[in-house]
Amino acid sequence: xxxxxxxxxxxxxxxxxxxxxxxxxxxxxxxxxxxxxxxxxxxxxxxxxxxxxxxxxxxxxxxxxxxxxxxxxxxxxxxxxxxxxxxxxxxxxxxxxxxxxxxxxxxxxxxxxxxxxxxxxxxxxxxxxxxxxxxxxxxxxxxxxxxxxxxxxxxxxxxxxxxxxxxxxxxxxxxxxxxxxxxxxxxxxxxxxxxxxxxxxxxxxxxxxxxxxxxxxxxxxxxxxxxxxxxxxxxxxxxxxxxxxxxxxxxxxxxxxxxxxxxxxxxxxxxxxxxxx
Amino acid sequence: xxxxxxxxxxxxxxxxxxxxxxxxxxxxxxxxxxxxxxxxxxxxxxxxxxxxxxxxxxxxxxxxxxxxxxxxxxxxxxxxxxxxxxxxxxxxxxxxxxxxxxxxxxxxxxxxxxxxxxxxxxxxxxxxxxxxxxxxxxxxxxxxxxxxxxxxxxxxxxxxxxxxxxx
Numbered sequence: 001x002x003x004x005x006x007x008x009x010x011x012x013x014x015x016x017x018x019x020x021x022x023x024x025x026x027x028x029x030x031x032x033x034x035x036x037x038x039x040x041x042x043x044x045x046x047x048x049x050x051x052x053x054x055x056x057x058x059x060x061x062x063x064x065x066x067x068x069x070x071x072x073x074x075x076x077x078x079x080x081x082x083x084x085x086x087x088x089x090x091x092x093x094x095x096x097x098x099x100x101x102x103x104x105x106x107x108x109x110x111x112x113x114x115x116x117x118x119x120x121x122x123x124x125x126x127x128x129x130x131x132x133x134x135x136x137x138x139x140x141x142x143x144x145x146x147x148x149x150x151x152x153x154x155x156x157x158x159x160x161x162x163x164x165x166x167x168x169x170x171x172x173x174x175x176x177x178x179x180x181x182x183x184x185x186x187x188x189x190x191x192x193x194x195x196x197x198x199x200x201x202x203x204x205x206x207x208x209x210x211x212x213x214x215x216x217x218x219x220x221x222x223x224x225x226x227x228x229x230x231x232x233x234x235x236x237x238x239x240x241x242x243x244x245x246x247x248x249x250x251x252x253x254x255x256x257x258x259x260x261x262x263x264x265x266x267x268x269x270x271x272x273x274x275x276x277x
Numbered sequence: 278x279x280x281x282x283x284x285x286x287x288x289x290x291x292x293x294x295x296x297x298x299x300x301x302x303x304x305x306x307x308x309x310x311x312x313x314x315x316x317x318x319x320x321x322x323x324x325x326x327x328x329x330x331x332x333x334x335x336x337x338x339x340x341x342x343x344x345x346x347x348x349x350x351x352x353x354x355x356x357x358x359x360x361x362x363x364x365x366x367x368x369x370x371x372x373x374x375x376x377x378x379x380x381x382x383x384x385x386x387x388x389x390x391x392x393x394x395x396x397x398x399x400x401x402x403x404x405x406x407x408x409x410x411x412x413x414x415x416x417x418x419x420x421x422x423x424x425x426x427x428x429x430x431x432x433x434x435x436x437x438x439x440x441x442x443x444x
Contacts, residue, residue, distance in 0.1 A: 055419055055421070059419035060419065063334065063335070066334065146366075150335070152366070152369050153332075157423070
């Protein structure tokens with residue numbers, strides 16, 4: 001191993017095209033993951049089990065949307081395109097989020113019989129949140145200094161999200177048989193997709209070799225250890241090795257759910273690109 | 278830079294810091310952005326002032342309002358024609374940056390200040406800002422703003438908010 005790579009500024013990043021490409025690919029994964037899950041979270045507005053949860057879930061979705069904005073703005077600085085356009089005008093196949101975050105909240109549509117699954121919302125948010133914690137920790141050591149700095153900042157906010165989902169998980173796990181059954185079913189559902197979270201996509205070798213983030217296997221093991229400990233403490237059975245979905249989101253393959261999400265969330269922007277968001 | 282020019286800049290910077298004392302947090306009008314520890318640097322170059330601001334929360338919707346309020350206030354200074362506000366993340370804002378004497382102002386507004394020197398693993402215990410009682414209950418970790426939680430005092434029966442420790 002030579003000296004650890006350390007890239008201080010966006011100008012320096014741009015001078016090395018291979019580095020800039022790896023950084024761009026990673027930033028899209030980070031941005032798209034947070035963006036889509038924040039959108040799915042916002043679709044719970046007015047539908048959460050009680051008004052305090054409405055406030056909490058919107059607040060967390062707003063934080064997460066703020067994190068996505070930071071990543072899109074970093075892409076804008078790299079000259080990839082305008083942050084708002086990157087979020088709202090790309091086609092589904094240009095997105096590199098994991099499939100887990102694009103899945104609908106349940107049966108129905110927001111405006112039309114939203115029979116959403118609250119247990120799924122809790123488990124998805126928590127399992128993703130635990131992975132995000134591991135990912136942010138790894139990013140604080142990133143060779144790209146601006147990314148390391150914002151990750152450190154995001155962690156201060158993110159810990160409150162984890163606390164919040166922890167309360168729900170524990171309470172449902174120790175509640176009525178119905179609650180527990182729904183929780184266990186939601187874990188099974190989330191687990192089908194969860195294994196894709198640590199994937200770093202087609203450019204993973206460069207992403208890791210440039211020291212942008214730790215390698216997939218390391219991220220995966222840390223995340224599983226953390227999650228296992230939490231499941232055990234809540235008295236939940238460990239679901240084993242997480243599955244990966246048929247489509248590979250990190251490679252730009254997506255479900256119809258993403259197409260629906262993008263059409264809905266970009267509707268205003270497409271009508272009036274001057275509108276703020 | 279000539280000595281005279283340097284002094285002029287330092288004088289202008291001091292004026293800017295004084296003016297910034299009048300720019301309050303958009304959501305907590307009793308406390309200024311300086312007292313919140315959000316103003317990191319003020320640098321004057323010719324007739325342009327550069328202000329570096331540390332956001333409390335990355336996705337805070339009030340950031341744009343803060344930017345506008347800072348700009349509107351600083352153009353009042355004689356010799357300043359342009360204001361450039363940038364949000365920076367180094368150092369990261371933590372709740373220990375809130376000025377000690379501003380903590381009482383928060384209480385007077387019904388907001389419990391965050392604990393001092395909070396470290397990972399510490400338990401967040403919140404005393405009521407009205408009666409100082411420790412017999413409080415967390416109602417919701419997330420309040421009307423991302424940085425605040427909602428609590429209830431079991432002693433004086435007042436609901437109140439608390440600023441989350443950010444560390």
